[in-house]
Amino acid sequence: xxxxxxxxxxxxxxxxxxxxxxxxxxxxxxxxxxxxxxxxxxxxxxxxxxxxxxxxxxxxxxxxxxxxxxxxxxxxxxxxxxxxxxxxxxxxxxxxxxxxxxxxxxxxxxxxxxxxxxxxxxxxxxxxxxxxxxxxxxxxxxxxxxxxxxxxxxxxxxxxxxxxxxxxxxxxxxxxxxxxxxxxxxxxxxxxxxxxxxxxxxxxxxxxxxxxxxxxxxxxxxxxxxxxxxxxxxxxxxxxxxxxxxxxxxxxxxxxxxxxxxxxxxxxxxxxxxxxxxxxxxxxxxxxxxxxxxxxxxxxxxxxxxxxxxxxxxxxxxxxxxxxxxxxxxxxxxxxxxxxxxxxxxxx
Amino acid sequence: xxxxxxxxxxxxxxxxxxxxxxxxxxxxxxxxxxxxxxxxxxxxxxxxxxxxxxxxxxxxxxxxxxxxxxxxxxxxxxxxxxxxxxxxxxxxxxxxxxxxxxxxxxxxxxxxxxxxxxxxxxxxxxxxxxxxxxxxxxxxxxxxxxxxxxxxxxxxxxxxxxxxxxxxxxxxxxxxxxxxxxxxxxxxxxxxxxxxxxxxxxxxxxxxxxxxxxxxxxxxxxxxxxxxxxxxxxxxxxxxxxxxxxxxxxxxxxxxxxxxxxxxxxxxxxxxxxxxxxxxxxxxxxxxxxxxxxxxxxxxxxxxxxxxxxxxxxxxxxxxxxxxxxxxxxxxxxxxx
Ligand SMILES: Nc1ncnc2c1ncn2[C@@H]1O[C@H](COP(=O)(O)OP(=O)(O)OP(=O)(O)O)[C@@H](O)[C@H]1O
Ligand SMILES: Nc1ncnc2c1ncn2[C@@H]1O[C@H](COP(=O)(O)OP(=O)(O)O)[C@@H](O)[C@H]1O
Ligand code: SF4
Ligand code: SF4
Ligand SMILES: [Mg+2]
Ligand SMILES: [Mg+2]
Numbered sequence: 001x002x003x004x005x006x007x008x009x010x011x012x013x014x015x016x017x018x019x020x021x022x023x024x025x026x027x028x029x030x031x032x033x034x035x036x037x038x039x040x041x042x043x044x045x046x047x048x049x050x051x052x053x054x055x056x057x058x059x060x061x062x063x064x065x066x067x068x069x070x071x072x073x074x075x076x077x078x079x080x081x082x083x084x085x086x087x088x089x090x091x092x093x094x095x096x097x098x099x100x101x102x103x104x105x106x107x108x109x110x111x112x113x114x115x116x117x118x119x120x121x122x123x124x125x126x127x128x129x130x131x132x133x134x135x136x137x138x139x140x141x142x143x144x145x146x147x148x149x150x151x152x153x154x155x156x157x158x159x160x161x162x163x164x165x166x167x168x169x170x171x172x173x174x175x176x177x178x179x180x181x182x183x184x185x186x187x188x189x190x191x192x193x194x195x196x197x198x199x200x201x202x203x204x205x206x207x208x209x210x211x212x213x214x215x216x217x218x219x220x221x222x223x224x225x226x227x228x229x230x231x232x233x234x235x236x237x238x239x240x241x242x243x244x245x246x247x248x249x250x251x252x253x254x255x256x257x258x259x260x261x262x263x264x265x266x267x268x269x270x271x272x273x274x275x276x277x278x279x280x281x282x283x284x285x286x287x288x289x290x291x292x293x294x295x296x297x298x299x300x301x302x303x304x305x306x307x308x309x310x311x312x313x314x315x316x317x318x319x320x321x322x323x324x325x326x327x328x329x330x331x332x333x334x335x336x337x338x339x340x341x342x343x344x345x346x347x348x
Numbered sequence: 349x350x351x352x353x354x355x356x357x358x359x360x361x362x363x364x365x366x367x368x369x370x371x372x373x374x375x376x377x378x379x380x381x382x383x384x385x386x387x388x389x390x391x392x393x394x395x396x397x398x399x400x401x402x403x404x405x406x407x408x409x410x411x412x413x414x415x416x417x418x419x420x421x422x423x424x425x426x427x428x429x430x431x432x433x434x435x436x437x438x439x440x441x442x443x444x445x446x447x448x449x450x451x452x453x454x455x456x457x458x459x460x461x462x463x464x465x466x467x468x469x470x471x472x473x474x475x476x477x478x479x480x481x482x483x484x485x486x487x488x489x490x491x492x493x494x495x496x497x498x499x500x501x502x503x504x505x506x507x508x509x510x511x512x513x514x515x516x517x518x519x520x521x522x523x524x525x526x527x528x529x530x531x532x533x534x535x536x537x538x539x540x541x542x543x544x545x546x547x548x549x550x551x552x553x554x555x556x557x558x559x560x561x562x563x564x565x566x567x568x569x570x571x572x573x574x575x576x577x578x579x580x581x582x583x584x585x586x587x588x589x590x591x592x593x594x595x596x597x598x599x600x601x602x603x604x605x606x607x608x609x610x611x612x613x614x615x616x617x618x619x620x621x622x623x624x625x626x627x628x629x630x631x632x633x634x635x636x637x638x639x640x641x642x643x644x645x646x647x648x649x650x651x652x653x654x655x656x657x658x659x660x661x662x663x664x665x666x667x668x669x670x671x672x673x674x675x676x677x678x679x680x681x682x683x684x685x
């Protein structure tokens with residue numbers, strides 16, 4: 001399978017008055033043709049900024065290091081006019097907030113035909129017909145009438161469909177969807193997920209799905225990359241990650257969710273502490289302050305992604321979750337490095 | 349999960365909260381009522397958790413605020429500890445409120461940024477126990493901070509120095525400091541990351557167990573609601589669609605809306621999730637300004653027939669302790685999860 005996107009040692013740094021924020025800290029991966037890759041992680045783990053960097057859309061105080069190649073062409077540092085030819089055409093993006101992705105004062109039809117004009121040189125009736133086809137593809141009711149409406153006249157669910165339709169207009173090779181259903185109600189989310197699953201079958205585009213919702217990933221993705229503190233903690237195929245997680249963080253995330261499909265537990269498993277401060281990431285493993293398996297090596301040495309099982313990679317010093325390292329020096333971790341005591345909630 | 353005592357703590361009867369919305373001209377103003385809560389009845393026992401679910405705008409928060417009398421209900425009764433509250437005012441109302449507290453969704457926004465954490469948590473004490481000494485107040489605050497998992501030495505810090513999960517702990521401490529009998533939790537974990545959600549859910553359940561608290565747990569997350577609730581109430585456009593014990597409502601929901609809600613929940617299990625037959629409702633929530641005639645759910649209901657457009661279905665007991673408002677109620681035609 002050929003790679004549409006190849007990312008190597010990508011880093012994102014933001015300059016702020018209180019010092020530098022290390023939002024993404026060296027990630028490498030490929031997205032292959034017609035594959036759906038899920039990027040999961042909690043808020044602030046760097047999911048969005050990773051792809052904003054790939055798309056050249058970082059805020060002014062941000063900079064990108066490393067490499068991101070679309071079909072062999074380097075995107076990092078590419079001049080804006082060249083980037084614009086790729087963005088919206090070969091690579092399209094859908095945002096969480098459909099109002100950011102759409103221009104408020106332009107009618108839906110106009111926004112869509114503009115894209116076709118710019119990238120395909122398609123105009124007039126042809127462009128309008130293509131826009132209408134796309135709205136029908138994403139099953140917008142009364143599509144012809146919607147062409148003449150403004151974004152605010154549509155419901156949140158419909159705007160999200162319009163964004164998907166716009167993204168698909170030029171038949172992109174890569175579609176990046178950043179939390180596409182997070183702002184929607186569950187019944188509307190179900191409609192969009194169903195739509196995305198159908199589109200996956202009819203379009204050939206590779207899809208990157210960025211989300212904090214493991215349920216959404218389970219339904220749509222083939223591969224999963226779990227992010228924490230701007231790094232990948234674990235990557236693998238979706239069944240490996242959900243059924244045989246190898247990293248303490250992945251395992252913790254999966255067990256902290258209550259599920260409709262299992263017997264109720266009295267107490268939920270809770271990962272103690274809080275996500276790391278990206279201005280003061282610890283040396284060693286970013287998860288060390290919350291990990292129940294932490295030992296001296298985790299404090300001293302950054303774990304790199306390594307193959308744990310065929311096709312499944314983890315960034316963790318443990319040989320396996322079944323073999324915790326009994327570390328007598330563990331008490332050597334300074335107490336102030338530990339977050340406020342929250343373990344008592346679980347054991348109370 | 350703690351056992352539920354039998355004593356009724358709260359009874360809400362045919363509660364209505366209507367907002368007048370200007371729809372006509374400016375001079376001869378016309379007002380149309382937006383029926384945010386429209387005839388809701390239920391009761392809550394001591395030590396019980398009632399989960400309240402429904403989509404955005406269906407009236408969950410308004411119901412909570414109507415019960416607390418933070419908004420004056422348009423009609424109906426709220427009986428708390430045997431006292432009818434909608435006719436209360438002033439001192440009497442304040443005395444009742446000590447026993448009913450609220451925790452909000454947005455942890456940081458619900459805390460005053462210019463007050464220290466200690467002052468925020470102590471604020472209800474100054475309202476309800478103005479004579480309490482400063483030292484006693486401080487001791488109480490520190491003890492409670494420790495209980496909710498905050499370091500007591502952080503008492504002089506400000507809200508922005510805390511993470512979302514910690515702010516929610518502050519909000520919970522503020523609600524708990526006056527020993528309430530009931531806490532309304534309005535989406536207490538919706539803004540939090542998965543790993544922090546579990547911490548807060550555990551904390552609320554521990555506090556409930558220790559103090560015999562009753563909880564109204566408002567959420568749109570059906571998995572979390574199943575975990576915390578003894579009973580569950582489903583709202584749609586201001587009306588109750590179904591109320592039942594947790595086990596009956598999840599194992600055998602009788603209302604088509606509840607069935608669709610349960611089926612819509614994405615399950616973090618690839619084999620199940622990729623193969624499941626989801627009930628997908630058409631369309632969006634109708635505008636609450638102009639709700640459908642008859643059954644408010646009929647425009648999206650897969651079972652709707654003519655009668656649904658004409659007759660409002662009454663909320664009736666269809667199985668022991670299981671109330672449903674639907675002309676064609678019955679178990680789902682397919683497995684939901
Ligand atoms: N002060 C107000 N004036 C007018 N309408 C209001 C007011 N407060 C709420 N509403 C309307 O009442 C309805 C119910 O709102 P409410 O906030 O109770 O919904 P909710 O179920 O809590 O939704 P969410 O899940 O988004 O929090 C909505 O249509 C809302 O727009
Ligand atoms: N313009 C900016 N300046 C400083 N920090 C930023 C900026 N944009 C994002 N960040 C920080 O980068 C980190 C990663 O952000 P993001 O990728 O958006 O997280 P998420 O995983 O929730 O999508 C966060 O800590 C965020 O606060
Ligand atoms: S490297 Fe150490 S701290 Fe990090 S996840 Fe593995 S065991 Fe835990
Ligand atoms: S009353 Fe009719 S429209 Fe309403 S839920 Fe029942 S079947 Fe559906
Ligand atoms: Mg994001
Ligand atoms: Mg609300």
